[in-house]
Amino acid sequence: MIRDITLGQYYPADSILHKLDPRVKLVTTIAFLVALFVADDWVGYLVATVFLVAVIKLSRVPFHFMVKGLKAIFFILLITLIFNLFLTPGDVVLVQIWKLKITDKGLHTAIFMAIRLIYLILGSSVMTLTTTPNDLTDGLEKLMSPLKKLHVPVHEVAMMMSIALRFIPILLEETDKIMKAQIARGADFENGNLIQKAKNLVPLLVPLFISAFRRANDLAMAMEARCYRGGEGRTKMKPLIYARRDYYAYGVVVIFLAAIIAVRVVL
């Protein structure tokens, strides 16, 4: 039952995007998000669309995997659309229903806002689909390493992130197991009103918390037994080193950003 939920939605494939350094992908994603908010007319969005389509094609991830992410924000998208559509004041009133007006400006912002949101999700899902969670945290750690000078515990944060990600499937499996065990003892997780349902979760949550603590304890012990002592002086088995393709990718990103800014300034 719970096994079917996919989290940390990495999609294995052999593409140039999968091979890129995670830092490049992180920076590109941030640059793309910034670009989406810099662009404010059709030409700018055309450039962004070309970039996005090219990246999706390069990733070799089936398109429907990306659309999955869109389902989650469907309601946010709908609400944003409605609010922008009806509540933006403008000069020309296109349609008027009772007190609600759709103005030309409203239509314009609503459409752009929707495109922005969709591109935002698509752009970031290309990153998560082509990068393993471990690579992602490695990349984040390396990117944020200058913050160490400000006494930010960068390595510790990254380690916590990767442990958290690693534990999601384990805890899901554990949940599935405990649920089945309690159902076998006659527990009921489906029927009853809200309070009843919440109460019925106790036989699931208590063992789950206990097992999470037990696993955390075991993991801490195992790390200590292998002399883990934080990030100071720690080397990596696979250190992140930029290859030539990573510099090319940075080049493409810079050109893309420049194009977006140029469009904004010129038009």
Add this chain to the structure above:
Amino acid sequence: MSLKLEHVQYTYSPSTAYEIHALKDVNLEIPDGQFIGLIGHTGSGKSTLVQHLNGLVKATSGHIYFNGEDIYADGYDMRKLRSKVGLVFQYPEHQLFEMDVLSDICFGPKNQGLSKEEAEVRAREAMRMVGLSEEYEKQSPFELSGGQKRRVAIAGVLAMEPEILILDEPTAGLDPRGRDEILDQISRLHKERGITIVLVSHSMEDVAKYVERIIVMNQGEVLHDGAPREVFRHYKELESVGLAAPQVTYILHTLKEKGFGVDEDATTIEEARDTILRVFRDKVKKHD
């Protein structure tokens, strides 16, 4: 009170890259009062199979009949089935959650709709059956030792008074003494109460002493099904699927090959001792 499986198949994540055929055309009949050992290597499908028996997992295809009724029929009362077919999971101590031992054991009976008093009567009875004395009643289950926790968990299922009791690797992670104690108690349950018992294990040694029938699973299929001595005759084949017959089987077969007239079908140490002694006594007699 019989369970009957007909052409049961089960596939994990069908039609994706992660598709696994966990069960392939399993046909079984579990009659009343039998003590059955279900043996298989890790990943042979034995845990998946037992989860079918109380309807926790629904077969991809095939039928399961409990007392002649199809459990996949519309409107079949699964909760009732689950109170008749008790399933003790692997590491059952991980499902304990109550403040004290007695309330935890009462969880099952209460879910069956019994009153607090009735449930406690059942719980005390179940504690007695697994060999937990009354002093444990008010203790927190989390402060007990591993073996005791497991007894509490088994008692939690027993208190529901199932007609068929399935135990998935009940001795995993226990020391030899704890293992023998638990198995002895299960065996006594079978003798005294006549409960049908399905004991899942990967160790032939464990089950050989107790069970009257062994079902061997391999890669989702039933490889052998019969009395222990029949199944152990295929000990070479068992080895090829990652299992081993009890050590006495090997000793007796070697003796037989060397020309001693022992009964190589003996399955327990006691039987083996008897047959070996008999051969030697005969020899001594001939000398006289």
